[in-house]
Amino acid sequence: MYQDINEYSFRDAFHRMDRGNQFSYEGLGILFNELEQYEVDTGEKIELDVIALCCDYSEMTAEEIQNAYGVEYDKDNESSLEEEIEDFLSANTWTLGSHKKDGKTYYVFRQF
DSSP: OOOOOOOOHHHHHHHHHOOTSSSSSHHHHHHHHHHHHHHHOOOOOOOOOHHHHHEEEEEEEEEHHHHHHOOOOOOTSOOHHHHHHHHHHHSSOOOEEEEEEEEEEEEEOOOO
């Protein structure tokens, strides 16, 4: 049995499971929209499993990704850290989207 949910219910499910801090408000919106689009594109329903989503997806700043995955960044290079991170994520995983908050770029992506 499946129940259709909206974005509010999706966010609420994370808070009910004590995972409300796993993603930002914006990050949960990106995750919801991508999963919903996946359902539309494939015709396949996705089960809302908050714990599995927290294990499969992450939201990090460019600096956090650089540190966690050892992304080398040459500050003398003309490209920005964000460009390097976007290239790195594109080559290694599925990037769902990004948003800016407090002057930092946050990426939502499938962990690898």
